[in-house]
Amino acid sequence: MEQPGTTPGPALPVPDGLVEAFRAHERAVAEGDTAALARFVAPGTSTLAGDPRGLLVGSSAITAYAVAPGPRRLVQTHVQVTDPDHALVVAVTEHASGGRGQQTQLWARTDAGWMVTAAHTSEPAPALDARVWRVVGDPLVPGTPGGPLSGESVAVKDVYAVAGHPVGGGNPAWEAAAPIERGDAKAVLGLVEAGADLRGIARTDELAWSLFGTNPHFGAPPNPRAPYRVPGGSSSGPASAVSLGHATIGLGTDTGGSSRVPAAYQGLYGVRTTHGAIGTHGVLALAPSFDTVGWMTRDADLLALVGDVLLPDSSARGSGELVLVPELLDLAEPDVREAVEGWVATQGLVVRESWSLGELAEWRRAFVTQQSWEAWTVRGAWLRDRLDVLGHEARARFSHAASIDERTAERAQEVVLAARARLRELVGDRVLVTPTTPSVAPLLGSDLAALREPTLSLTCLAPLAAMPAVTLPLRTAAGLPCGVSLTAAPGRDRDLLALAASLA
Template sequence: MSQDPFLPGPRLRLAGRAGGPLDGLRFAAKDLFDVAGHPTGGGNPDWARQNPVPTRHAWAVQALLDAGAMLVGKTVTDEVSLGILGENAFDGTPLNPAAPGHVPGGSSSGSASAVAQGMCETALGTDTGGSVRVPASFCGLYGIRPTHGRLDLAGMMPQAPSSDTTGWFARDAATFALASEVLLREAPAAAPPLKLVVATDAFGFAEPETAAALAPLLERLKRLVPDWREEIMAPQGLSAWGRAQRTLQPVEAWETFRPWVERDNPRFAFSVARGLVMAAATPEAERGWAALLRQEVRGRLRHLLPPGTILAMPTTPFPAPPTGLPLSALNPIRDAILCLCAHGGLAGHPQLSIPGATVAGRPVGLSLLAARGADALLVRTALDLEKA
């Protein structure tokens, strides 16, 4: 199917307010964000057909328009955002220009692809279980999952509200900082980080080639933040963190989509339908265990990330896998990715994926985490690291 990152049909274009701080910049919006007068499809043709056309822009879309950026289109997403690789059975797989023949990452696949191809300077995505961080890593972009609850999510199609966030992409740190200042309503931090924690278990979990590729970028970061130490991020095991998020997120997604499913019996790709069915059958005991582990994760990250501290880890355990793999090969890939992304939904700390490394020519990102609310510290660090 088509590798165009934008939805089929006439390209949507909306001019931003003249004279704003983003005047002259173009942006795209994942097809989970409302644009007044245009259907929100959510990657599924029945969602657009069975739900009303929005009459107002989503908060994030309006914020960028008010800042002067021009909306140049809505982008492909994994079906109802329930995916991490960027392949959609209805709309196809957007091109990963940094690794042709490989997935762009999802579910914000089209937004990442559009920025990576130079079709716009920034783009809105969403991140529940890794849907901005993973495509940022696979496509060689800056991509942020902000502090959970910081941004207004009005007009953004929900999936799992206790984990859902709005995020965005850019090719360079300066553009990323401009978009971040508008959406965070805060300038980059005035002072750099005081301390750095290196998550040894996360680097150990990544494939050796990925850890080795990220080593030079990590060394540059250590020169910026010379007070650094190594720590285990997940004492219970990264796989336990992944299992908890893999329990809580689908259960919430089922609760979100259940009224629509029961009312309209929509069409789904097999993998999406299977995930919703399995979520509906999740035992209460498993949900209870996952909720308790979420509390442990939050406590652990509060301990590791006091104000002024950042944590470094690989964004993904490997670069982008090939497109078109069979379902049997995709399950272990998804599970491994989630082991390095689960903390986002579980604890809600801000996380920024920074480009600058490749494995066999395919990008991999280095992620930085900070205390809840310290998003601007990550923006400052990205600017400093690009100059280092």
């Protein structure tokens, strides 16, 4: 190791054992030995490790997510010794895959030997983050000059037709078989004609059927507001693109929460529009009775401006009275419930109204059954002999969908229609306030299946009633993103977006 000659005062000698520990650490990196790497992590809650994915605090978090960065060689290594038991090591690395990175490590001598108490690693920048984007341009399609969205940029979920490209649908086999689109979907064309640049086509979960954003073929897009946690799906790519600053508008869809969930998980504003308010011609269908256009932004004014462009003129108005239902609030975990309560406390008078919701579980099951029936109706012909092209979770959902008989689907539709009438009666001309999701974004690798039912219990309400819903970003006491949703009568989209902007 070299010591720079610019260090003020006499240079301290490199302490015994430091060089050997550093070299052993690098061997573990070269061999991909995460167990060996973990032995160099100093125990305790103050140990830090940062990389392009985010910052981890505490040795338990670091060792849980330790990933060997891949083969690399040292190009330069420098050490600054602060005292006989502490030293800063800075190294420039060259990776076998190309490019250079840099690592900075603070080493400390402990009873167990030399260990790293803080580290930061930078990697060679990828030309394209394939977890977020399928195709990207600068821009891919320029917006029409002079429109109300001039200066904005759009990440389009890979279920929308974009002229000159296939619809990939989040699955390589589907993409390979898909035709090249000859025109743009209505919503895409509307945004471009309003002046927004189309930045690129962003990833989705397989055939847009998921809530969490963990695509098995391309990986989970990053969640920069909550590193090491899922991004939310199925509009995961557009949400991450907006959260990362790659685009200002994420054009998604929302069937059972696919725009609202990633917005809540990533600290964004998001909207599900009234069913049928914006045409879905040119959009890959999942469950046509529930499929809607949705979008996500980093601020509420832009969320509303996109609505001015895409939504039909409507005089539908209603009361701005906010209604909070304890039975729905209690579906959230304590940290999210506390964040929503804190937001409600800042809004002045909010009506607290108890609803008899003993049938909520039946409503959710009926929603899932009808969604599944319709998903197999629109995709079963293609998937019947190709289920093996899907990842495990999507394959399980479509396999179940294939088993639903027509009578079961008819009974589910009866429950859906009854739920629709009941929910519209309960909401009336007011605005229902609920947690957007029951929890913050779960950690990558956690049991997502266990969260699906609790999440759908909240997110299925708007699609059951064919109502619009807007989610506003909140934060828990621990600083993690979550959301509060405002749901109103069908057709009140513009009114609801304006209310959200005023409350934001």
